[in-house]
Amino acid sequence: xxxxxxxxxxxxxxxxxxxxxxxxxxxxxxxxxxxxxxxxxxxxxxxxxxxxxxxxxxxxxxxxxxxxxxxxxxxxxxxxxxxxxxxxxxxxxxxxxxxxxxxxxxxxxxxxxxxxxxxxxxxxxxxxxxxxxxxxxxxxxxxxxxxxxxxxxxxxxxxxxxxxxxxxxxxxxxxxxxxxxxxxxxxxxxxxxxxxxxxxxxxxxxxxxxxxxxxxxxxxxxxxxxxxxxxxxxxxxxxxxxxxxxxxxxxxxxxxxxxxxxxxxxxxxxxxxxxxxxxxxxxxxxxxxxxxxxxxxxxxxxxxxxxxxxx
Amino acid sequence: xxxxxxxxxxxxxxxxxxxxxxxxxxxxxxxxxxxxxxxxxxxxxxxxxxxxxxxxxxxxxxxxxxxxxxxxxxxxxxxxxxxxxxxxxxxxxxxxxxxxxxxxxxxxxxxxxxxxxxxxxxxxxxxxxxxxxxxxxxxxxxxxxxxxxxxxxxxxxxxxxxxxxxxxxxxxxxxxxxxxxxxxxxxxxxxxxxxxxxxxxxxxxxxxxxxxxxxxxxxxxxxxxxxxxxxxxxxxxxxxxxxxxxxxxxxxxxxxxxxxxxxxxxxxxxxxxxxxxxxxxxxxxxxxxxxxxxxxxxxxxxxxxxxxxxxxxxxxxxxxxxxxxxxxxxxxxx
Numbered sequence: 177x178x179x180x181x182x183x184x185x186x187x188x189x190x191x192x193x194x195x196x197x198x199x200x201x202x203x204x205x206x207x208x209x210x211x212x213x214x215x216x217x218x219x220x221x222x223x224x225x226x227x228x229x230x231x232x233x234x235x236x237x238x239x240x241x242x243x244x245x246x247x248x249x250x251x252x253x254x255x256x257x258x259x260x261x262x263x264x265x266x267x268x269x270x271x272x273x274x275x276x277x278x279x280x281x282x283x284x285x286x287x288x289x290x291x292x293x294x295x296x297x298x299x300x301x302x303x304x305x306x307x308x309x310x311x312x313x314x315x316x317x318x319x320x321x322x323x324x325x326x327x328x329x330x331x332x333x334x335x336x337x338x339x340x341x342x343x344x345x346x347x348x349x350x351x352x353x354x355x356x357x358x359x360x361x362x363x364x365x366x367x368x369x370x371x372x373x374x375x376x377x378x379x380x381x382x383x384x385x386x387x388x389x390x391x392x393x394x395x396x397x398x399x400x401x402x403x404x405x406x407x408x409x410x411x412x413x414x415x416x417x418x419x420x421x422x423x424x425x426x427x428x429x430x431x432x433x434x435x436x437x438x439x440x441x442x443x444x445x446x447x448x449x450x451x452x453x454x455x456x457x458x459x460x461x462x463x464x465x466x467x468x469x470x471x472x473x474x475x476x477x478x479x480x481x482x483x484x485x486x487x
Numbered sequence: 488x489x490x491x492x493x494x495x496x497x498x499x500x501x502x503x504x505x506x507x508x509x510x511x512x513x514x515x516x517x518x519x520x521x522x523x524x525x526x527x528x529x530x531x532x533x534x535x536x537x538x539x540x541x542x543x544x545x546x547x548x549x550x551x552x553x554x555x556x557x558x559x560x561x562x563x564x565x566x567x568x569x570x571x572x573x574x575x576x577x578x579x580x581x582x583x584x585x586x587x588x589x590x591x592x593x594x595x596x597x598x599x600x601x602x603x604x605x606x607x608x609x610x611x612x613x614x615x616x617x618x619x620x621x622x623x624x625x626x627x628x629x630x631x632x633x634x635x636x637x638x639x640x641x642x643x644x645x646x647x648x649x650x651x652x653x654x655x656x657x658x659x660x661x662x663x664x665x666x667x668x669x670x671x672x673x674x675x676x677x678x679x680x681x682x683x684x685x686x687x688x689x690x691x692x693x694x695x696x697x698x699x700x701x702x703x704x705x706x707x708x709x710x711x712x713x714x715x716x717x718x719x720x721x722x723x724x725x726x727x728x729x730x731x732x733x734x735x736x737x738x739x740x741x742x743x744x745x746x747x748x749x750x751x752x753x754x755x756x757x758x759x760x761x762x763x764x765x766x767x768x769x770x771x772x773x774x775x776x777x778x779x780x781x782x783x784x785x786x787x788x789x790x791x792x793x794x795x796x797x798x799x800x801x802x803x804x805x806x807x808x809x810x811x812x813x814x815x816x817x818x819x820x821x
Contacts, residue, residue: 208644210744217644336797362789363796367744368646372737373541377789380534381526394646394742401738405662406533421648486645 199455200235202254202285204247204265205444207240208486210366211394211419215441215487216266223445227452234452244268248276255283262286262454264447270338271295286454290447292338301454303464304447306439308339309346311469314437315389315415316350318471322413322434326355327386330378332364332371332395343391359385364395371398379403385412393419393436393487400432418472420485427477435473438480441487443467507761510814511776514759514806518783526790536669538782540661543671544569544730546778548749549756550682551609551726553774556757557686558719559699559766560616560623565727566749567634568608572731573741574638576601577647584650594657601735602728608634609724613717631750639743649739661736671733675775678729683771685722695719699766752781759810773814780810 203224208214217240224236237258241247247268254260263280267273267289274295281287281299288302297303319329331347334340344361351358359382364371371390378385379402388403390396396416403409409432416422418438426436450461472480522529548565555562580597587593608630615626641647649657663670686692697705698712706712735741758764759780760773784803788794794802 208639208743211645211742214639214642214644214646214743333796360792361796363799365744367747368738368740368742369745373785374789376537376541377534377786380528380531380537381790394744397740398738421646486643 198261199231199233199452200237200258200260201262201264201448201451202251202258202260203236203238203444203448204250204254204263205238205240206247206266206268207242209242211487212366212392212417212439212441215419215485216444218484218486219442220444220448223448227448231452231456234456236448241268244272247273251276251280255280255285260285262288262451264288264290264444264451266290266444266447267292267294274299286451288447288451290444301462302447302450304443304450305464305466306443307466307469308342308439309349311417311437311439312343312346312348312391313350314346314469314471315391315417315435316347318415318435318437319387319389320351320354320356323356323386328357328359328382328384329387329389330359330382330385331361332374332388332390332392332399333361334363334366334391334395336363340391347389347391364390364398366392366394368394368398368401371395372402375399375402376406379406379408387412388414390414390416392417393422396422396433396436403432418480419487420482423472423477423481424483426472426474427481429474435471438470438472440467440480441485442482506814507770507773511760511773511780511810514810514813515776515780515783518780518787518806522783522787522790525787525793529787529790534786536672538779538786539672539675540669541786542775542778542782543675544734545749545752545756545781546675546775547678547726547730547733548723549753549760549774549778550678550771551723552753552757553682553760553762553769553771554686554695554719554722555623556754556762556764557699557766557769558695558716559702560716560719561627561754562609562612562720562723563624563627563750564608564612564630564634565723565753566746567631567638568605568724568727568746569731569734569749570638570741570743570745570747571634572601572604572608572728573735573745574641574647575604576731576735577649577739577741578641580653581650584653590652590656593653597653597657597735598732601732602725605724605726605728605731606721607724609721609727610717612724613720616720617713617716635743638741638745642742644743646740646742649735654736654739657736657739659736661733674729674733678726679771679775682722686769686771691715691718696767696769699763700768752778755807756781759807759814761814777810780806 203220205216205220206213208217220238228234239250241250263285270292278299287300289300290304291306362374364374388399390399393416396414414433416433416436418436422433422436425433453461528534576597579600580593583593612627612630616623660670665673694710694715698715702712756777757774759777761770784806788799
């Protein structure tokens with residue numbers, strides 16, 4: 177009887193070890209073409225380094241793609257060449273990638289979807305959801321609060337995409353019914369250079385601006401430069417989107433950008449952790465995880481500051 | 488060679504009007520009128536100076552592109568080259584902060600390094616094209632990808648930011664002015680005058696256009712065509728460097744999004760300005776008008792709500808085609 181137990185235990189140990197030996201996790205994310213995506217890639221690489229050091233035999237393969245089509249190709253390679261056991265994906269776009277991810281699922285891989293949901297949620301085992309509507313709402317609510325419900329604001333939108341539409345929708349919902357007037361919302365494409373020019377033109381166009389909402393901190397920093405050059409930094413404040421340099425400024429009590437909203441690129445690390453836990457932990461992980469888009473002000477900024485992150 | 492080009496332009500006999508010259512200016516005036524009707528602040532000194540200052544980057548790069556395109560070449564790498572040059576300049580200046588306390592020296596060395604990097608990058612394009620016997624389109628498509636990736640790599644996918652103290656001293660290069668004229672505009676004007684003199688009044692300028700018109704004939708005329716082409720690309724590189732030197736103090740940063748699509752804007756400015764895409768004929772003055780037209784379109788679109796944001800690209804496309812039509816179509820029809 178005692179011997180039997182030992183055998184069982186031995187089998188259990190070997191199978192545990194064999195399992196660990198076998199686990200290959202593919203991570204498919206957009207390439208670092210702008211600040212936020214740069215942060216995403218940085219956090220994915222950090223997670224890879226940390227988890228591979230913790231778990232012997234775990235292999236994490238990060239594949240960055242420049243477009244939805246490239247990402248679909250990358251998924252084929254991850255299955256065919258790397259033989260992945262699990263996929264962590266931040267889809268470029270929801271609809272075009274639903275079928276390619278379903279193909280990966282059909283190969284038997286465990287599927288974790290991050291940020292943007294797929295058109296068919298039944299494909300995924302884990303969904304780590306970012307809250308883009310909440311991102312816009314947090315910023316809008318802060319402005320309503322700070323301006324005591326009346327004022328003229330302008331917005332800077334990103335590249336025309338679903339994410340951008342959702343953020344704008346959340347912002348508009350939050351200021352609806354208050355006395356705040358949204359005078360203009362042009363696309364500055366998540367770019368400092370474009371934001372600098374769009375802000376210069378806003379300053380020409382509107383003699384009185386109380387606040388600027390930039391749906392990303394790269395844009396907030398470009399816009400701030402234009403405001404400073406025009407010498408109008410006392411007239412208005414900005415609310416941006418969670419870049420580490422700005423979070424540091426918020427923590428230090430910057431008056432030009434007194435608040436920023438977190439849309440953490442580190443969510444990719446959360447997703448990779450959960451996926452690894454599926455193979456390495458005895459606790460259940462399947463389901464949906466909703467990450468908040470919290471408002472960061474001088475009070476709580478320290479908790480969100482990663483000095484080494486590129487975003 | 489220059490004689491035949493003069494004859495060609497004079498052939499359009501619309502009461503002797505040179506549409507290659509007046510087309511871009513007509514488009515420019517038309518845009519100014521539209522802008523002033525749409526927004527009362529459009530003609531304010533502040534807005535006009537904004538437009539001129541903003542045009543400096545594309546304008547300076549497009550002066551170089553006028554040389555390359557006149558010589559029958561094309562350079563797709565300028566936007567990436569600018570981003571790479573800016574990235575290396577910033578890293579170098581930040582690094583020097585640990586070496587010396589003389590910030591003015593850091594800025595001077597950073598600027599010199601920028602000039603060298605840009606010119607060397609242009610030389611490399613030229614050498615690969617002439618010695619390697621590869622089409623300019625392919626070589627510069629390759630270097631475009633290389634420089635873009637390098638800057639993304641150097642910045643870890645994020646943004647390279649210039650040290651605060653260095654930037655404080657360097658800042659006037661973009662924001663400063665001489666007798667009310669912003670320095671970027673001054674540099675654009677100087678580069679345009681220099682470019683105009685070299686292209687129109689020197690043997691080198693005539694050789695550039697002959698190489699573009701017919702390379703074989705130019706070679707039989709004892710012109711060292713390879714050397715002319717390499718020089719044209721080096722001028723392009725130097726122009727990119729100058730634009731970058733002005734660009735860096737504006738935001739004090741460089742990232743993967745720096746200079747995206749500048750190559751197409753520069754080429755568009757050159758063609759709108761009346762330079763022939765197939766080479767053999769270049770116009771610096773037109774190029775400057777072209778660069779101003781492109782900046783004006785963006786400025787006017789930002790100043791009005793008339794057109795959906797999603798259609799900005801379409802408006803730009805229509806105006807670019809209309810400007811070139813004005814310049815060519817009218818001249819030929821009459």
